[in-house]
Amino acid sequence: MTGTVVALSGGVGGAKLALGLARVLPEGTLSIIANTGDDFRHLGLAISPDIDTLVYTLSGLVDPAHGWGRRDESWNFMTALAQLGEETWFRLGDTDLAMHVARTRRLAAGEPLSQVTDRCCRQLRIATRILPMTDDSVQTRVRTDAGWLDFQDYFVREHCAPAVRELAFRGADAAQALPDAIAALADPGLRAVIICPSNPYLSIAPILAIPPLRTALSQCKAPVVAISPIIGGRAVKGPTAKMMAELGLTPSAREVALHYANLIDVFVVDEVDAGMTEIPGVRMQSAPTLMTTLEDREQLARIALSAADEFSLHQSKFRLP
């Protein structure tokens, strides 16, 4: 099948599938709507962790060991910063720093984040469009037993240790969805929307918290396929399972499916979760979802796209006389 594809993604886990999609789809047909709820200012620099992870992953610059940051990174800036007695809890590599310095300068000069990101993608020859969910500020905040924390304070400084009781996306209600993101979801040639296996509560929820984006997704004509970030009750990476338990949810693929139920058509779970109880209105599909190699990513991308195509075909059959 042909057509355009939109992916919703956070950082590392999502970027892996985004890379798979970018590699199996015809060049220029993929747009990724990226979470910017984790964006923050540190040392005066504008940092967009999920956009950077997508940029580095899609350009091949990513550090393969971590899935974020740049490969062959050096840390001389951090060493000098420590020597000056400055804050060092958030580590910025020497080459990674170029992204933040350039972004900070351009934002200060009035360029919107989407334009800064687009320029960067063209410069690094990334054919996939990376679309920040909004050019406005949305801040993911985490209520813990010790009170509200900014996301990076929770995630990096506190190493996700505090128990999470509630999440909020400050500014999301009033944020203008990126027009290109809305347009991508309304594209008559849209083949599928893929919700990447990012943290549903931390990384995908901020995107869906922007009312026009949520509306555009619910009204979109193409099948919406989500991939479970939970495999056999555990998260592949990050605090998803721990956080689900803290929020009073069962850390399971089924719980994630229920979370997405009224937005998605197909839910892809790992083979170990193949026996899970069906959810009305959601097609279940099982597949190997752990992405270790590049081939894993491409394979999962093909499976997600096929699932969307089959769903479309199925729908058409029922619609035909």
Next chain:
Amino acid sequence: MTGTVVALSGGVGGAKLALGLARVLPEGTLSIIANTGDDFRHLGLAISPDIDTLVYTLSGLVDPAHGWGRRDESWNFMTALAQLGEETWFRLGDTDLAMHVARTRRLAAGEPLSQVTDRCCRQLRIATRILPMTDDSVQTRVRTDAGWLDFQDYFVREHCAPAVRELAFRGADAAQALPDAIAALADPGLRAVIICPSNPYLSIAPILAIPPLRTALSQCKAPVVAISPIIGGRAVKGPTAKMMAELGLTPSAREVALHYANLIDVFVVDEVDAGMTEIPGVRMQSAPTLMTTLEDREQLARIALSAADEFSLHQSKFRLP
């Protein structure tokens, strides 16, 4: 002799003598009033070239090959910046960058430059006080045949190639002199003021362009000793001699002495200029002024201080009954 000493300094040449002074004087007795006319914003970062050169020189971090920047520097940030298609004409090393990022953040948070500098000195265990001439913005500008240029555009981007016709220090008239600098010059225990062999027109002139600083210097009770940056008609480093010719001045030690004549008591020239015609009201002293080794710097520092002490003694003799 005991007492405090104030040095006026720009970048590399001045910092060499400043280091010599810091090493031969009792700890904590030296204050350096630093030129900030070269300060500028680049990539959104607040850069203070002369302060940084002084900080790096006095802390032992300086790159001995250049006399500015940090030793064992790496340039991975610049490589990544070029990859992103950003401006690279002003090169910022990975470790040097820590200074600019920290300064930019602190200035944005409302800390004055003097406090930022002082904190940095304490952190790097520099016992000498480095005092920015002002916490206000003063910008050295250069009129060339192609029009007015900001200093760094002239100095770094254009490699000092355009002929200089005029210099201006934007903001100097209205700038508040740093109170600590005024106080240092008014200190009753002041032993000497040393005008370092920096470029008189580019590096020392901005300091003297701030009216209260110029007044404080002319009214100061201690002898004022300047060291010629011109040796045998040539500048040791930088565009001093070329610029003097372009400004219609003879590139000579004597011309510099005339420039300083009504502000100084003693002028130290190199031995090759020992025969120069006397200038009324200025004691001439010749000495080896080329500072190659650390010993050269200490020796010149001792000579400058002795010249000041001798002048004081001479004055006292005449004053005594």
